[in-house]
Amino acid sequence: MHLSDRAQAIPSSNIRDSMKRVAIETAKGTVVNLAQGLPEFAAPDVVKQAAIDAINSNQNQYCDTWGWIPFREAIAAKYSNHYGLTVDPHEDITVTCGVSEAVNAALLTVANPGDEVIVFEPFYENYFANIIISNAVVRYVKLHKPDFTFDPKELEEAFNSKTRAIIINNPNNPTTRVFTREELELIAKLCQKWNVFAICDEIYEHMVYDGRKHIVMATIPGMEERTFTCSGLSKTYNLTGWRVGWVIAPPFYTAALRKIHDYLTLVAPTPFQIAGVTALQLPEKFYSDLLTNYTVLRDTLSDALLNAGLDLLRPQGTYFILADCSNLGFKNDQEAVEYLAREHRVVAVSGFSFFRPNTNSQSIRFCFAKQRPNLQRAGELMAALKERRKQEAT
Ligand SMILES: Cc1ncc(COP(=O)(O)O)c(C=O)c1O
Structure with a gap:
């Protein structure tokens, strides 16, 4: 059996692995998926129609x-x-x-x-x-x-x-x-x-x-x-x-x-x-509406994570939040993410793969390109996190 050095050096994607966790946890019951950066929204209707028209006119x-x-x-x-x-x-x-x-x-x-x-x-x-x-x-x-x-x-x-x-x-x-x-x-x-x-x-x-x-x-x-x-x-x-x-x-x-x-x-x-x-x-309005909507979603999830005891920089851009979990007493970010999925039914991405190999980043990445009720639900599910960790520590 032979593999190139590069094939051996490339780790499998942790983001993609987090989607496997979504699938495994979903089989056990409902979860809120804040893992991969997939917007949970439809594409603009006119854009969808333009693709349909292109396909119907045999642009294949x-x-x-x-x-x-x-x-x-x-x-x-x-x-x-x-x-x-x-x-x-x-x-x-x-x-x-x-x-x-x-x-x-x-x-x-x-x-x-x-x-x-x-x-x-x-x-x-x-x-x-x-x-x-x-x-x-x-x-x-x-x-x-x-x-x-x-x-x-x-x-x-x-x-x-x-x-x-x-x-x-x-x-x-x-x-x-x-x-x-x-x-x-x-x-x-x-x-x-x-x-x-x-x-x-x-x-x-x-x-x-x-x-x-x-x-x-x-x-x-x-x-x-x-x-x-x-x-x-x-x-x-x-x-x-x-x-x-x-x-x-x-x-x-x-x-x-x-x-x-x-x-x-x-x-x-x-x-x-x-x-x-x-x-x-x-038109320009598309971009200003996008910003207005994402600002609300950003604040909804940022507040929920702060309330759950995580530290974070309120996002300046993108639709992610990189939260620090070092206050919550987890061995590493993988353990934190597994705990969140298992005990709080919220799936996120452990931060280690965003750092050089073998880093214990104590970071978790959450995606807020999700319907607001799902972000609110995630907030409810994680509300007891900080207290629970305190009790588990004693
Ligand atoms: C920073 C960054 N670049 C590129 C991509 C992938 O972009 P594309 O879908 O255009 O390949 C992503 C997707 O999450 C991303 O976060």
Whole structure:
């Protein structure tokens, strides 16, 4: 029996394992599922109709490998309208099977074996596997609790002549941080000093709360020429199953990335790219309603978790909460998550897989992209958690 080193080095996904826990616990009785980042909401009707129309009009073949041209034009229009960034739909954009492929393809475009890739820790667990797939080496820079900021000195020390890229997930899963302009400018300065690429996963770009603004890294002076901007339809439009994302990069890098994309997946689903045009052309009200709704959900779950005795940074962005359970006397976050599922019927994701191997993170990630009654129910189910742990300790 033989496996490649990379296949052996990649751990199985803890987020996917948490869904198995949902299934096991559901078989025993009702649970509230706050685990995987799946929005519990329908896609906008007009977008669904556009996909149905595309399928009914027999748009069922491969389209342009780099992306359905009107969809690429809609992506370019969106970046121009929302962020004032000029993007050429023909030279700068590649449509991918989600941001998952986009980040993989970007790394495979620039990284050689042994190159270092910086990630902020905690990180979205895919990046660890993405870096292994590209035969590069992970270099961690900590985002420090409680507010998940990085120490500029630690960041500076992580850059060196082997650094090829830095992955920046902003807004950040799992910490929810929305990086400030000052933070992005410091990262940008170091990328330019060390000639490093910024691979930016901006999939939560529309979920930024309390008046914060999402800043696209490519708009920071000197960054457009070294940035791969990755985003997609999954989160904003509740379309995680459609598998449509994109990468924006300068023409030279786009041309190379397109070859990787061609041989990885060939093309993203045609009817869903066609419907993506309708999604990207939704009016501003769609985005303001999204923020209003998510702000209510964020507060509902944040209050419930605080009441249950967990510590947290009220989310600045995304639809997650990374809660600290170190007050509750669990051996580690896996034990905490198992206890929550078994005793309180709420399933979440244990935080360890967002950290370097063998970290006892004492963190639990909850997703609040759920119907409000489900979040309220989770609050009721966990209300006695703190008291119960106190009693169990005595
Ligand atoms: C930070 C981040 N990037 C990418 C993805 C996956 O995106 P896609 O569905 O576009 O592949 C997720 C999904 O949870 C995510 O949290």
